């Protein structure tokens with residue numbers, strides 16, 4: 001998988017760099033032009049033409065963020081019951097110095113990552129099995145369809161009763177959230193693999209195992225990654241709610257406690273941190289997605 | 300029912316015997332191929348034309364081993380086809396390149412799954428990439444290639460496993476007229492240097508005549524062989540050949556057979 005990323009980068013060069021030779025080799029101007037234009041218009045890509053739009057977007061993003069904070073600040077100074085941004089920062093520093101913030105972040109991240117990783121790790125093979133074998137599909141599908149309609153949090157009371165109030169019940173609920181999001185997506189990826197690609201591999205002499213590893217897996221990777229991103233969002237959302245109900249530490253827990261004491265600054269610290277951590281994890285997955293699925297044609 | 304005549308089984312490279320293929324369609328049977336028989340000699344270039352839905356792709360899929368005939372059998376080198384095999388290379392209309400692999404890795408794919416060691420793989424891939432003129436793009440991904448280049452890559456990939464038979468299903472169907480002519484010439488050039496038995500499906504009458512030793516015209520409902528027309532034009536087929544009156548005459552014959560089909564006619568096309 002890691003191979004693909006380097007390959008992709010190398011391959012950008014020869015195409016744009018040898019436009020003239022391409023015309024000669026091919027004897028047709030059109031081919032060289034389409035070859036260069038094929039992947040146009042993706043904002044994440046660094047392309048000579050897209051550079052301007054990219055910087056413009058970044059500037060606008062910065063303006064928007066600063067503006068938003070300014071509005072918040074103004075509202076706080078004008079009678080709304082909000083802490084000002086410096087008060088929130090101060091609170092965060094204070095919590096950090098007391099060692100509380102680190103503990104909360106670690107507790108929350110640990111739960112999310114455990115649930116999310118276990119959920120994805122289980123979802124991918126199950127999704128593949130369902131897509132590949134009718135028997136597996138017949139057996140798993142009703143349960144997945146059923147649990148999909150239940151918000152994972154609605155299972156929390158049951159899980160709490162059955163598993164007590166330790167770490168396990170929270171991880172189980174997060175696991176379910178991540179698993180359900182990812183399993184459907186993986187399954188869809190497997191069933192939508194282009195038949196011609198499978199036939200092409202077969203006529204080249206590939207047997208079922210090879211077809212699975214070399215065609216089905218790479219072809220479904222984009223679906224799996226999308227499923228993982230959705231699963232991560234779902235896991236993160238479930239986490240905070242799970243912590244609100246029962247936890248020793250964690251960002252959700254901290255906010256719940258602050259609510260009792262009317263401590264708005266701590267609640268803000270919690271909200272901002274949850275947002276930032278979620279965003280960072282999402283960006284990491286997006287980065288992996290760009291690296292692993294850059295081969296896709298976009299029209 | 301599917302008795303094989305051993306006398307003719309030996310001299311034909313490909314032998315299609317009374318192949319019938321039906322598909323279930325809304326509770327009924329739809330006959331895509333109705334007792335189709337044809338022999339193709341070693342190193343022969345046969346093109347197949349016919350209206351849409353006459354079973355051209357089905358016939359090719361049977362030969363490729365991707366579909367099993369309902370009755371009758373397809374023989375390759377005298378042995379019944381029971382699945383895909385390395386001696387039969389297939390080129391699909393939709394290119395069917397693996398989009399996550401570079402041109403080189405695509406060409407190497409068949410060698411890799413057949414356990415050819417890396418160094419040898421490289422060398423063979425290099426040879427065929429050069430043959431189709433894609434050296435500059437060996438490390439490019441398919442998404443960066445034009446349609447014609449993709450199809451050339453697919454041709455190199457099929458050649459790389461060294462099949463003695465090439466089955467091509469409207470390989471140039473999605474390309475513009477200029478690119479088609481170019482690739483037709485290249486294909487014939489390649490074929491004259493690395494001889495193969497070719498079955499080439501097309502819906503373009505000009506293309507069918509230009510490439511072939513023999514043109515097989517099919518008819519639909521049920522899918523069957525309507526006529527087989529010999530093309531006695533010399534190779535290499537240059538532009539002069541394409542513009543010659545003989546070419547025009549053959550083209551008219553094939554055109555007539557394709558576009559003015561009389562109902563119910565079927566040719567027993569086993570003779571060669």
Ligand SMILES: Nc1ncnc2c1ncn2[C@@H]1O[C@H](COP(=O)(O)OP(=O)(O)OP(=O)(O)O)[C@@H](O)[C@H]1O
Pocket residue numbers: 322323329330331349350351352353354355356357358502522
């Ligand atoms: N898997 C299938 N299931 C049901 N019907 C099929 C199947 N494959 C082919 N057919 C039918 O068989 C007939 C012949 O199909 P085929 O694809 O061989 O035609 P064709 O000659 O290749 O047409 P075209 O020129 O449009 O590619 C068509 O009517 C098609 O609907």
Ligand SMILES: [Mg+2]
Pocket residue numbers: 355356357468
């Ligand atoms: Mg077809």
